Amino acid sequence: MKGLCLLLFFLKGARNMKNTQSLKLNRDFRRAYKGASHAGGYTVVYARKNRCGFNRLGLTVSKTAGKAVVRNRLKRLMRESYRLMEDDIREGYDIIIVARNRAVGKTFEQIRSDVSFSLNKLEMKK
RNA sequence: UAAGUAAACGAAACGGUCGCGCCGGUUACAGCCGGUGAGGAAAGUCCGGGCUUCACAGAGCGUGGAUGCCUGCUAACGGCAGGUGGGGGCAACCCUAAGGACAGUGCAACAGAAAAUAAAUGCUUCGUUUUCAGCGGAGCGAUUGUGGAAACGUGCGGUAAGAGCGCACGGGGACGAUGGCGACUGAAGUCCCGUGUAAACCCCAUCCGAAGCAACUUUGGGAACGUUAAGCCUGCUCGGCGUGUUCCCUUGUAAGGCUGGAGCGUGUCGGUGACGAUACGCCGAGAUAGAUGACCGUUGUUACAGAACCCGGCUUAUUGUUUGCUUACACG
């Protein structure tokens, strides 16, 4: 498992950021939902240790949140929030950030502080 | 100034610090440098094509589907332009599925005598009968308040009673000179006058093979079925093809298809216009859980909204500015 992850890591390169890959498969999401979680005002953060040695990030926005433009906007804000604090996060975890419907229309600073607070609660910061 | 109406243009710009997709270069394959990176609707998926596969994609039929005034434009269209007829609006202007009801079938609630072979009640007259009533014969054709629609309308004459039966005025239809490529127009004149509905079935004319980028292409092996058969992508028939078809594993959580095209810009010419021709210049996304974001500064206050094979339209959502025209009011 670890070897497979590392192989994929080098084949595809650091797609998102230097130390993080994106989480894609449904079974990986299902496994991560069983880990620790914390629900903030605008987002819900799940984290579970993996065996890859690096982080994998999954983003979820419900179809009921809005149309394509709204959902893309939320995903970009969440990804940017993660990127800015990536260096402070411990490695070797699958992290999923789920947007709640009330997050629509909120500013970047609101989303970022919410994600940061949840990660602190989960003791993901170094 | 207000209301209305028609059209055009735009869809933030510049700079800085981080970050992402693709392409090119370099390289020690960490990285670095340069270039480029969502829309007018990318949307809905309502039409039309390209492209790919079905052997070539063939023919005919239809209780199949679509279209339906004319001429043109276009690769094509159910689109567009210009016209014709009809309708709405004081007007600018807008809307219009707009072939056929003497090919046939059906339907028209309620009311009304009657809703389509004009049946019934009636009117006039003759016979019968003492008279009325009734009965029988002949003639007549809308008197009877309804209804969306009632037998061309009104008036006069005429008659036993009546009737386009005749006349005057008016209405509608068919034929029709002329003009027009055509839809159509419709002089004079002749003939005629029992409805509506085909977005009811239908008739007529024209067109349509199917599936869709999860199409499709690329490897090797095994098993089963089959050669009189299966298959050939919505129905039926004919004709044709000539060896595969299905399943499993693998190549394969892959690569190609994937963007240079009925392309864009400017000028000239032709055309009322849609559009066409031509010269020069240009290359402007290509992802695969799906790339454009964050923080700032200046002008500005920004809505609807995110490509997924590609084009031409239609429809819907939505913001700002400008211009032409019409009507009303006021002033000159």
Added chain:
RNA sequence: CGGGAUGUAGCGCAGUUUGGCAGCGCAUCUGGUUUGGGACCAGAGGGCCGCAGGUUCAAAUCCUGUCAUCCCGA
């Protein structure tokens, strides 16, 4: 990408085939019954038939466009 269905009273549904009265149940309101409430009985109100056009004398029903929701298949 392709296919199918549904929008009717506050809620759940008929009516659309064959055009003409918009109905049923629950809920709401009023009255009766009861010491009071529930149940029961009687009566009443409540509708732009998703929206916009059109055909027709007449449209929930037919036609066109459009919006929303849901369900399948690849």
